[in-house]
Amino acid sequence: MKGESIVILDNGGQFTHLIANSLRRFSQVRTEIRVADTPAEELEEYGGIILSGSPYSIYEEDSPQVDNKIFNLPVPILGLCYGMHQIALHYGGKVKRTGRREYGYARLKVRTRDPIFKGLPRSQRVWMSHGDSVTSLPEGFRVIGSTSGCPIAAFSDPVRRRWGLQFHPEVEDTRWGDDILFNFARVICGLEGRWTVENFTDMILKNIREEVGEREVLSLVSGGVDSTVVAALLLRALPPEKVYSIHINTGLMRKNESEEVIVALKALGIKNLIYRDRSDLFLKRLEGVHDPEEKRKIIGELFVELVEEEARRLNLEDWLLAQGTLYPDNIESGATKYSDVIKTHHNRVNIILRMIEEGRVIEPVHELYKAEVREVGRALGLPEEIVERHPFPGPGLGIRYLCLSEEKAEEY
Missing domain, CATH: 3.40.50.620 (HUPs)
Known part of the structure; x- marks a missing residue:
């Protein structure tokens, strides 16, 4: 059953439940929410991993940490907002406090073809809520989406099967959010959608x-x-x-x-x-x-x-x-x-x-x-x-x- 499930590692984000609910309703995929630092060996059998957002800055003392061994797992990993920062830092990218907090609607421009945006418009309305941003890509990653206020709003490394989104696909304000999560679960992770x-x-x-x-x-x-x-x-x-x-x-x-x-x-x-x-x-x-x-x-x-x-x-x-x-x-x-x-x-x-x-x-x-x-x-x-x-x-x-x-x- 775990192989047909997505596990969401909870960094304390206010929208974590919306991620799980969207995947169940729209993608017909079973989800579990677990604490951020769940040991990697307990996550080996899941079909995919999502790292949630968080009210913390990645540089705050006592900010949520994942077990870095999860990045050795062969399963696809998607980081949302704070979760994107966790992926970026692990693979050698840079995350900085930009000096202004971005909160509200933004227009995402899809920069290159990527399975996470499969079948979706190249210009999309998304919802932003962040103070930190990825300012330098890790080696092997590419920018797949940008907004006027966030040049690296989405990145991916399809070889290592890692994706990061600065915006929140789980909220209704992101027009194609359910479809993006569907693409992660059903296209990228290859789950069959048996949660009926x-x-x-x-x-x-x-x-x-x-x-x-x-x-x-x-x-x-x-x-x-x-x-x-x-x-x-x-x-x-x-x-x-x-x-x-x-x-x-x-x-x-x-x-x-x-x-x-x-x-x-x-x-x-x-x-x-x-x-x-x-x-x-x-x-x-x-x-x-x-x-x-x-x-x-x-x-x-x-x-x-x-x-x-x-x-x-x-x-x-x-x-x-x-x-x-x-x-x-x-x-x-x-x-x-x-x-x-x-x-x-x-x-x-x-x-x-x-x-x-x-x-x-x-x-x-x-x-x-x-x-x-x-x-x-x-x-x-x-x-x-x-x-x-x-x-x-x-x-x-x-x-x-x-x-x-x-x-x-x-x-x-």
């Missing part, structure tokens, strides 16, 4: 059976598309008596939401459907708490506490907790070395992380993005009103309603 909804649905079902074995599964189902698709996958993969779907009314839901969710879940034919109204408990635990980050942690820990309570009531000893965790949840919770914590997802609180280490959590859609989860839901035959359900955070109105302490309120 049918293939990864079958793979998920197979993985569930192997991971669960003879154990029971307790699945938290909020009624959102992620947790509902997970419940449907579990029911498709396992004997129905092995799956317990639990919906907890936290008192932080939208009006009549729990009632509507239960009706929808019953329509799916869930055999062991458990409904608990624990509004009072959630509201009591959150009383006087103002910080959204702290609220998420309290809510996440309480969910686990209540699932364990149900397991004891059911006399289950060997069981797994199923969650609708998505691929971005990990990254947004600061899972990679150079990525900031955007927010701690309630499915990534400390107690959950300990359970994961103990092998007590199953997350069938953890490699997928929201749009891909919706496609799996359709493949499973879920009703469109569930598949297209408007996203709503697991912690619900506890997060949507912003609170201030009296001291903080006085500052305003």
Whole structure:
């Protein structure tokens, strides 16, 4: 499977997820995001490597570094923005701070034929966001694209199979960005594009059976598309008596939401459907708490506490907790070395992380993005009103309603 995948080494760039998402949607290629300094020996089997952008300058102290042994690998490597600088410096080029930061649209002129621009116009709109630039090419490299403000906006060494782009093909503002990434994945790396909804649905079902074995599964189902698709996958993969779907009314839901969710879940034919109204408990635990980050942690820990309570009531000893965790949840919770914590997802609180280490959590859609989860839901035959359900955070109105302490309120 790795041979048909692109690995993205994350230098902490704000657009890293967009690279992965574009390749999956447009190129039908499986992607993985890994920390920048992942050892080269762990990357040998991938079909291609992309080095992401970064908020750092390449010369800053503590700036992200890759394992230089990756440049000995025979696989194609594409560097984007900061990633281009990493390639340039490794092969003997020069990168300098130009004195002015380029941010916004630019017009790229393609200077020579190159597979990364195959089938694309010679003049293209691209998006720039950088302060450093490559000012001198490494030996063996050639300029393949320039802008008025960046003479070396794209370079390549087709012999060693190395490419660098100063602009960001992963953002919508770059008109032909998806096509450029397609050319890297499908033309340069030669991947076949097997990442289809049918293939990864079958793979998920197979993985569930192997991971669960003879154990029971307790699945938290909020009624959102992620947790509902997970419940449907579990029911498709396992004997129905092995799956317990639990919906907890936290008192932080939208009006009549729990009632509507239960009706929808019953329509799916869930055999062991458990409904608990624990509004009072959630509201009591959150009383006087103002910080959204702290609220998420309290809510996440309480969910686990209540699932364990149900397991004891059911006399289950060997069981797994199923969650609708998505691929971005990990990254947004600061899972990679150079990525900031955007927010701690309630499915990534400390107690959950300990359970994961103990092998007590199953997350069938953890490699997928929201749009891909919706496609799996359709493949499973879920009703469109569930598949297209408007996203709503697991912690619900506890997060949507912003609170201030009296001291903080006085500052305003």
